[in-house]
Amino acid sequence: MQAYLIRRAITFVITVWLAASLTFVTLLVIPGNPARIILGTDAGPAAVAALERQLGLDQPASVRYVRWLADLLRFDLGTSVVYGLPVWNLIVERLRVTLPLTAMALTLALIIGVPLGLFAATRRGSVLDLFATAFAQIGIATPSFWLGIFLILVFSVRLRWLPAGGFTAWSQDAGRAFLSLLLPAVALGATRAASLTRIVRSAALEVLSADYIRTARAKGVAEGTVIRRHVLRNALISVATVVSLEVAQLLATSIIVETVFTLPGLGTLVLSAVNNRDLPLVQGIVVCMACVILALSLITDVLYAYLDPRIRYS
Amino acid sequence: MTETRGQLPRLRIEAWVRGHWNLTAGLAILLLLVATAAVSYYYVPHDPNRINITSRFQPPSERYLLGTDQFGRDLLSRIMVGSRVTILVGVVAVGIGLSVGLLLGGLAAEYGRWVDEALMRLLDAVAAYPPLLLAVLLASIMGPGPVSGMLAIGISTVPVFARLVRANFLSLLESEFVQAARAAGAGNARILWRHLLPNTAAILLVQATITFANAILAEAALSYLGLGTQPPHPSWGRMLREAQDFLVFSPYPTLWPGLAIAITVLGLNLLGDGLRDVLDPKTRRR
Numbered sequence: 133m134q135a136y137l138i139r140r141a142i143t144f145v146i147t148v149w150l151a152a153s154l155t156f157v158t159l160l161v162i163p164g165n166p167a168r169i170i171l172g173t174d175a176g177p178a179a180v181a182a183l184e185r186q187l188g189l190d191q192p193a194s195v196r197y198v199r200w201l202a203d204l205l206r207f208d209l210g211t212s213v214v215y216g217l218p219v220w221n222l223i224v225e226r227l228r229v230t231l232p233l234t235a236m237a238l239t240l241a242l243i244i245g246v247p248l249g250l251f252a253a254t255r256r257g258s259v260l261d262l263f264a265t266a267f268a269q270i271g272i273a274t275p276s277f278w279l280g281i282f283l284i285l286v287f288s289v290r291l292r293w294l295p296a297g298g299f300t301a302w303s304q305d306a307g308r309a310f311l312s313l314l315l316p317a318v319a320l321g322a323t324r325a326a327s328l329t330r331i332v333r334s335a336a337l338e339v340l341s342a343d344y345i346r347t348a349r350a351k352g353v354a355e356g357t358v359i360r361r362h363v364l365r366n367a368l369i370s371v372a373t374v375v376s377l378e379v380a381q382l383l384a385t386s387i388i389v390e391t392v393f394t395l396p397g398l399g400t401l402v403l404s405a406v407n408n409r410d411l412p413l414v415q416g417i418v419v420c421m422a423c424v425i426l427a428l429s430l431i432t433d434v435l436y437a438y439l440d441p442r443i444r445y446s
Numbered sequence: 447m448t449e450t451r452g453q454l455p456r457l458r459i460e461a462w463v464r465g466h467w468n469l470t471a472g473l474a475i476l477l478l479l480v481a482t483a484a485v486s487y488y489y490v491p492h493d494p495n496r497i498n499i500t501s502r503f504q505p506p507s508e509r510y511l512l513g514t515d516q517f518g519r520d521l522l523s524r525i526m527v528g529s530r531v532t533i534l535v536g537v538v539a540v541g542i543g544l545s546v547g548l549l550l551g552g553l554a555a556e557y558g559r560w561v562d563e564a565l566m567r568l569l570d571a572v573a574a575y576p577p578l579l580l581a582v583l584l585a586s587i588m589g590p591g592p593v594s595g596m597l598a599i600g601i602s603t604v605p606v607f608a609r610l611v612r613a614n615f616l617s618l619l620e621s622e623f624v625q626a627a628r629a630a631g632a633g634n635a636r637i638l639w640r641h642l643l644p645n646t647a648a649i650l651l652v653q654a655t656i657t658f659a660n661a662i663l664a665e666a667a668l669s670y671l672g673l674g675t676q677p678p679h680p681s682w683g684r685m686l687r688e689a690q691d692f693l694v695f696s697p698y699p700t701l702w703p704g705l706a707i708a709i710t711v712l713g714l715n716l717l718g719d720g721l722r723d724v725l726d727p728k729t730r731r732r
Binding site for chain 2: 143146147150151153154155158159166169269270272273274275277278281282284285289380381383384385387388391392402403405406407409410411414415418421422423425426429
């Protein structure tokens with residue numbers, strides 16, 4: 133286990149370094165002067181030069197790269213040109229919306245997806261299985277922002293039960309804050325629930341055809357115990373491997389869903405940064421998200437190795 | 447599966463269709479998409495960009511088969527023209543993914559050790575960027591538009607193809623018939639063309655359909671956010687964004703584009719599943 137962990141940790145560091153460098157390199161490779169891009173075409177040369185100095189663009193690329201890496205290690209993601217605040221602070225502030233939203237969506241996806249997939253697998257060919265498969269296929273194909281729009285139509289416009297968008301701060305009114313995250317979480321989580329249903333179902337089906345299940349049943353073990361002790365555990369191993377991918381998808385999709393419901397989260401921040409040509413902010417958020425996704429992948433691999441002893445010795 | 451040899455051709459086709467629902471449905475939807483796009487170059491019921499304020503928010507009628515949007519533009523025509531972008535994005539994404547992925551995966555499999563390790567780490571780094579994130583990055587520098595969108599989606603599909611090619615080539619290179627070919631003096635090129643590629647084609651085809659579906663979803667999302675196709679060009683995602691503000695007036699401008707996206711993606715996923723069932727000997731149900 134030790135050797136595997138060490139190897140995996142080294143891989144993680146290398147990949148994070150590469151991923152972060154990718155952002156830096158895109159900025160270098162794309163034609164055009166970043167300072168000019170930020171200020172627009174009618175900016176005077178003096179203003180452009182001043183911004184260049186501020187962003188450190190007058191230095192050679194290698195120097196900039198080293199400084200940028202050093203800053204990243206200290207969690208210094210630069211300063212936003214539009215807000216004038218450190219990018220890191222802006223990110224942390226927006227996480228107050230994005231994190232709860234993602235957590236709620238993930239919980240929803242797990243609560244619906246795992247049991248549904250399991251039931252479908254254990255009752256293969258039944259009506260429930262058909263329904264679950266249909267739900268999975270349709271759910272994967274449905275764009276989450278379309279679902280979000282329809283949820284708004286039904287629950288906000290027609291029924292007026294829930295807000296159509298916007299967000300009240302947690303400190304102001306926690307109940308209302310939660311409600312404003314409810315529809316977005318459903319829109320976000322439903323697609324992942326569909327995806328999880330599919331994955332859990334196929335993983336469980338594979339487990340169910342294994343010899344040890346047949347042995348357990350032949351021994352006379354109660355079906356419920358068979359499912360709990362053998363099917364669930366082993367199927368969950370396969371699920372654990374894809375959880376990081378699912379969460380990564382969740383993070384990416386949260387950008388769109390936040391836009392649908394006009395939530396002041398990380399997604400809307402990065403989009404407005406793009407529109408404002410706030411390059412340091414865009415860079416900072418993008419690198420941050422990529423690193424989070426890589427960290428999730430690391431956690432999943434470690435979890436997988438812990439759950440499945442066969443992996444550690446490969 | 448019932449024995450169909452010796453029966454009338456029509457019965458054989460029926461039996462095949464019944465046994466391959468996924469494939470049939472998927473193919474039908476794909477054909478529908480291609481046909482819609484093709485027809486749109488020759489005929490659309492109305493000018494998709496013509497604004498006609500007096501006919502705003504019309505429900506489906508004889509004149510406007512799917513209704514009109516907030517500017518009085520015919521929804522059916524816009525959907526038809528929007529299908530062109532859908533196909534284009536899918537083709538570009540799969541094209542980039544396949545070509546670059548094949549190259550990188552092949553290199554990794556062939557040259558092993560350091561090259562393999564380096565390439566895999568690089569691909570992991572690229573894979574850490576979901577297409578949306580890549581599109582955001584590229585858009586901030588190149589400006590939002592169809593080019594940055596398609597490039598982002600294309601690049602994000604490369605790691606999947608590359609890993610698939612690499613894994614497949616590696617296992618094929620160990621196989622007996624490849625080793626026999628090497629022993630008989632076959633060079634790299636010959637092994638690649640005659641052995642590696644044909645045996646990988648099936649898996650790549652299945653992955654291509656799935657990637658196509660994901661690319662369509664990604665493009666719709668990008669257009670919705672304003673990072674893909676720019677107005678006034680119709681794109682299904684873009685139509686959803688424009689229609690959202692007017693939900694109170696009519697649900698139709700939101701209904702049809704979303705339905706179009708969902709059906710197309712569903713069809714492609716079914717096609718991929720169907721192809722996998724047919725081409726993968728392990729999952730064949732007899």
